[in-house]
Amino acid sequence: MKQKPILSILLPAWLCLLAFTACDEEYITYKNPxxxxxxxxxxxYVMFADTLTTCMVEQQQKALPIVVAxxxxxxxxxxxxxxxxxxxxTAIEDFHYHLGSHTVTIPAGEMTACVEVFGHYxxxxxxxxxxxxxxxxxPEQLKWDLYKGWDQTKVALFKSCPFEIDSFTGWCVLxxxxxxxxxxxxxxxxxxxxxxKHPTEENHILVRNAFYDGYDIVLGFDxxxxxxxxxxxxxxxxxxxxxxxxxxxxxxxHILGGESxxxxxYFNACQSFAILWLQVYVEDxxxxxxxxxxxxxxxxxxxxxEADRLRxxxxx
Numbered sequence: 001m002k003q004k005p006i007l008s009i010l011l012p013a014w015l016c017l018l019a020f021t022a023c024d025e026e027y028i029t030y031k032n033p034x035x036x037x038x039x040x041x042x043x044x045y046v047m048f049a050d051t052l053t054t055c056m057v058e059q060q061q062k063a064l065p066i067v068v069a070x071x072x073x074x075x076x077x078x079x080x081x082x083x084x085x086x087x088x089x090t091a092i093e094d095f096h097y098h099l100g101s102h103t104v105t106i107p108a109g110e111m112t113a114c115v116e117v118f119g120h121y122x123x124x125x126x127x128x129x130x131x132x133x134x135x136x137x138x139p140e141q142l143k144w145d146l147y148k149g150w151d152q153t154k155v156a157l158f159k160s161c162p163f164e165i166d167s168f169t170g171w172c173v174l175x176x177x178x179x180x181x182x183x184x185x186x187x188x189x190x191x192x193x194x195x196x197k198h199p200t201e202e203n204h205i206l207v208r209n210a211f212y213d214g215y216d217i218v219l220g221f222d223x224x225x226x227x228x229x230x231x232x233x234x235x236x237x238x239x240x241x242x243x244x245x246x247x248x249x250x251x252x253x254h255i256l257g258g259e260s261x262x263x264x265x266y267f268n269a270c271q272s273f274a275i276l277w278l279q280v281y282v283e284d285x286x287x288x289x290x291x292x293x294x295x296x297x298x299x300x301x302x303x304x305x306e307a308d309r310l311r312x313x314x315x316x
Contacts, residue, residue, distance in 0.1 A: 044072050045070070046078070046151075047150035047151055053156070054158065055156065056159075056160035058121065061120075061121065065116060068106065068112065071144075075108055078106045081138070088131075088133060089132035091130035093132070097118060121159065126159055129158065131156045134152065134155060168205055168274070173310065175297065175298040176295065177297060178297065179191070182245050192316035194207075201220065203220055203221045211257075228264075233257070233276065235256070236258060239255045240255045241254065242282065251290075255280060255292070256282065264277065265277045274299040276298075277295070279293075280292040
């Protein structure tokens with residue numbers, strides 16, 4: 001996931017502070033409201049609340065809100081135009097998406113409003129990375145030099161497919177940094193493994209012979225937030241014995257693993273793959289002995305036919 005710019009983190013908090021302060025008394029009253037003239041000491045600026053918004057387009061179409069914010073509340077409605085910036089856009093309006101309206105209105109007494117974007121699920125491919133920019137059409141005096149360029153925002157569209165546990169069962173190609181660094185008896189850092197639904201745990205799978213032969217692990221899927229689908233792996237799962245992998249016993253002869261606390265593990269329901277950041281460590285009779293490291297792993301589910309080909313042609 002991309003990290004938000006520092007300004008985009010600070011601005012919403014600052015706007016909330018303004019809103020909280022304004023609520024202590026009555027709404028701000030303006031001189032000559034028809035001319036957008038604020039009371040001295042309360043300058044009015046209008047901008048998008050963020051310079052980048054990531055929108056997950058789901059099968060059931062719903063409005064994706066792009067927030068517009070003002071530094072003050074007015075005692076009248078304020079309506080501004082919203083235009084699509086063609087330059088640099090990779091998404092096509094009225095094909096990949098459409099706007100609910102090409103205007104946005106901040107109601108009297110309010111400091112925010114939303115431009116509504118509707119993604120066209122059927123026209124977005126699972127691998128598409130689409131984007132476009134929006135610009136507010138408003139008087140120049142409403143643009144704040146301190147946040148120059150915040151009259152525009154970028155919108156990124158990604159397809160979010162419904163989660164189905166069956167998409168993550170069957171044959172899977174594991175590409176593992178752990179196997180590259182610590183192959184043990186493996187001859188390749190890629191291996192063909194098999195996964196099946198967990199018999200009792202919902203949205204969990206059993207991964208047979210996951211990293212090393214004879215040792216299964218359990219993985220879970222959390223699809224509750226389509227923008228951040230999480231892959232889960234409880235700690236303390238045995239990956240192998242130490243002797244087979246390290247050539248010596250450092251702890252109690254168990255190599256343990258779980259999801260890394262430092263890196264995000266996630267899955268993609270559209271393309272049936274998962275990224276597992278694995279923390280590997282050793283204990284001595286339950287007491288920490290040492291961390292082996294944090295390892296990047298890719299899991300890609302394939303058809304039975306592709307699995308047969310990989311066995312024949314790649315020797316997996």
